[in-house]
Amino acid sequence: MMARRTLKAVLIDLSGTLHIEDTAVPGAQEALARLRQAPVAVKFVTNTTKECKRTLFERLRGLNFDLQQQEIFTSLTAARNLVEQKAVRPLLMVEDSALEDFTGLETSDPNAVVIGLAPDHFNYQTLNKAFQLILDGAPLIAIHKARYYKKKDGLALGPGPFVTGLEYATDTKATVVGKPEKGFFLEALRDLNCSPEEAVMIGDDARDDVGGAQNAGMLGILVKTGKYRPADEGKINPPPHLTCASFPEAVNYILDHLLGSK
Amino acid sequence: MAADSSLEFLKSVKGVILDMCGVLYDSGEGGGRAIHGSVEAVKRLMDSGLMLRFCTNETQNTRERFVQKLRVMGFDISVSHVFSPAPAVVQILQKRHLRPHLLVHDDLIPEFDGVDTSSPNCVVIGDAAEKFSYQNLNEAFRVLIGLEKPVLFSLGRGRYYKETDGLKLDVGVYMKALEYACDVQAEVVGKPSSEFFKTVLNDMNLQPHEVVMVGDDLVNDVGGAQSCGMKGLQVRTGKYRPSDECDPSVRADAYVDDLSAAVDAILTNR
CATH class of the missing domain: 3.40.50.1000 (HAD superfamily/HAD-like)
Structure with a gap:
C-alpha cells in the first residue's frame, strides 16, 4: 500500500x-x-508563444473563472525567468502580442536568443543575426519546439523547425522551456x-x-x-x-x- | 619539390577534381578574387595531361554565369567540366518522373528550364538566401506535408558560408528545418554525396583510386571523396581551420598550403 x-x-x-x-x-x-x-x-x-498572461487572464475572467493573473504560469514566463537567472540580454524572436511578458528586460546589444512563434521574425536576415549571436556564445532559449500548427487556411510551420535549423547551424542544443x-x-x-x-x-x-x-x-x-x-x-x-x-x-x-x- | 614518401599515393593519379570556392577563389565583393597562384596552378594541371574536372556546391548561379565569373578572374574553364548540384538534380527528377516545387535562388531558375513544375510531387531546396522567408519555407512545407510520401531534395547540406559582411546560413539549415517539420530525411544532391562524385568519375572514365580531390572543406570535399574511394587533399585556404587537421572523424590524405602547392605535389609525385 x-x-x-x-x-x-x-x-x-x-x-x-x-x-x-x-x-x-x-x-x-x-x-x-x-x-x-x-x-x-x-x-x-x-x-503559449503569442498570448501574454493578461490576454489569457482576461479570457478566463470573461468565462467567469475565479483566478488572479499572477496564478498563471506560461512558457513565456518560464523563458523570462530563465533570461533573468542567466542575467542575459535577449534578442526576442516573439510576436508583438507576447512582448508584454518581457517588459523591463534589457534587450539592447543582445547576448542571448529567445525564439517563440514569430513568422514575422523568421526571415533570412533575422535568423542570420540569431545565428551569429549563438555562434558568439549566446544561449538559445526556445519557448517550445512544435513542428507546426493549424491555421484557418491550413498548416503552418511552428518554431521547432527554426530552432532545429539554428541548432544544426551552430552545433548547439537549445534550452526548451515549455x-x-x-x-x-x-x-x-x-x-x-x-x-x-x-x-x-x-x-x-x-x-x-x-x-x-x-x-x-x-x-x-x-x-x-x-x-x-x-x-x-x-x-x-x-x-x-x-x-x-x-x-x-x-x-x-x-x-x-x-x-x-x- | 622533391618526391615525398608520404605522398606515394599520388603515383597512380590520372585525374584531379577541384573544388572551386575557397580553392580557386575567395567569394566577396563583385564576385570575389582569385587565390594567389591558383590561375597558374589550373593551367599547369591542364597542360599536364591529367584529366581535370571541377566540382562545386554553388547554387546561386547557373553554371554558365558561374564559369563566366571565373573567366573574369582569369580561369579558363569550360562549362562541361563543371559539376554542380542543379543539373544533377534535374537528371534525377527526369529519371524518377518527379515534378518539383522549387525553393532556390532566382538566378538558379534557368537550370530548371523545361522541368515540369505543375502540381508538384517533391520539393527541391538550394541556397535561396534572401528568398528563405517564412512564407516561402511554409509553402515548401505545405507541399511536402500534403504528399503521401514526402520527397525532399537538398542541393548540398552546408551549415554556413563566409561572405564579406559575415557568416551566412546555408541550405543545410533549411533542409534540417523541413526535415524536422515533416519527419522526412532529405536526399542530398551535391557534395558530399557519393552519387554526385560518381557522376564526375563516370565522366572522367576513371576508377576512384586514380583520382584525387582537392578542396578546402574537410567534410564535404575530402570526406566525401574518400568515402567513394578517392584520395582527398585539403588546402589551407578558404574555410580551412587549423582544427581541421586534428578532426576526429575525417583525416585528409595530405594537407597543403594552397592549390599551387597541391599541384606541385601532384605533378612531382605522379
Whole structure:
C-alpha cells in the first residue's frame, strides 16, 4: 500500500481543460471554486508563444473563472525567468502580442536568443543575426519546439523547425522551456514551496501535460476534453495516474482521494 | 619539390577534381578574387595531361554565369567540366518522373528550364538566401506535408558560408528545418554525396583510386571523396581551420598550403 502523499498544489492546463475556445467546459467554474475551498495552492500552466498572461487572464475572467493573473504560469514566463537567472540580454524572436511578458528586460546589444512563434521574425536576415549571436556564445532559449500548427487556411510551420535549423547551424542544443520539459513544471512550483511529489497536474494533452508532469515527479490526471483522442492514455509510460471525463471529475477525485480529510 | 614518401599515393593519379570556392577563389565583393597562384596552378594541371574536372556546391548561379565569373578572374574553364548540384538534380527528377516545387535562388531558375513544375510531387531546396522567408519555407512545407510520401531534395547540406559582411546560413539549415517539420530525411544532391562524385568519375572514365580531390572543406570535399574511394587533399585556404587537421572523424590524405602547392605535389609525385 502506498503511503498517502500530502497534496500541496494543483496545476491546471487552460485551453482544452478549463475551456475550449470561447466556451467553458461544463461545470468547470464551479469545480474550480470547490477546489479553492481546499487547502491547496492552484496554478494555471500553459504553453503559449503569442498570448501574454493578461490576454489569457482576461479570457478566463470573461468565462467567469475565479483566478488572479499572477496564478498563471506560461512558457513565456518560464523563458523570462530563465533570461533573468542567466542575467542575459535577449534578442526576442516573439510576436508583438507576447512582448508584454518581457517588459523591463534589457534587450539592447543582445547576448542571448529567445525564439517563440514569430513568422514575422523568421526571415533570412533575422535568423542570420540569431545565428551569429549563438555562434558568439549566446544561449538559445526556445519557448517550445512544435513542428507546426493549424491555421484557418491550413498548416503552418511552428518554431521547432527554426530552432532545429539554428541548432544544426551552430552545433548547439537549445534550452526548451515549455511543457513537457521537466524544468517547466519545477519552475511553476518554485514559489509555492512545494516539491513535485506534493503536486498534481490536470490536462488534456497526454504527452505534454500528463507525461511531462509525471516525468517531473508529480501525479498526472488526463481529462477527455479538448485535444484528447481515444487511447491517448496508452501513449505514455507510465500511464496517467487517472484518466477521467473532464475537469470537474478530476477535482472530485482530488478532493476525495488526494486530500487527507474527507 | 622533391618526391615525398608520404605522398606515394599520388603515383597512380590520372585525374584531379577541384573544388572551386575557397580553392580557386575567395567569394566577396563583385564576385570575389582569385587565390594567389591558383590561375597558374589550373593551367599547369591542364597542360599536364591529367584529366581535370571541377566540382562545386554553388547554387546561386547557373553554371554558365558561374564559369563566366571565373573567366573574369582569369580561369579558363569550360562549362562541361563543371559539376554542380542543379543539373544533377534535374537528371534525377527526369529519371524518377518527379515534378518539383522549387525553393532556390532566382538566378538558379534557368537550370530548371523545361522541368515540369505543375502540381508538384517533391520539393527541391538550394541556397535561396534572401528568398528563405517564412512564407516561402511554409509553402515548401505545405507541399511536402500534403504528399503521401514526402520527397525532399537538398542541393548540398552546408551549415554556413563566409561572405564579406559575415557568416551566412546555408541550405543545410533549411533542409534540417523541413526535415524536422515533416519527419522526412532529405536526399542530398551535391557534395558530399557519393552519387554526385560518381557522376564526375563516370565522366572522367576513371576508377576512384586514380583520382584525387582537392578542396578546402574537410567534410564535404575530402570526406566525401574518400568515402567513394578517392584520395582527398585539403588546402589551407578558404574555410580551412587549423582544427581541421586534428578532426576526429575525417583525416585528409595530405594537407597543403594552397592549390599551387597541391599541384606541385601532384605533378612531382605522379
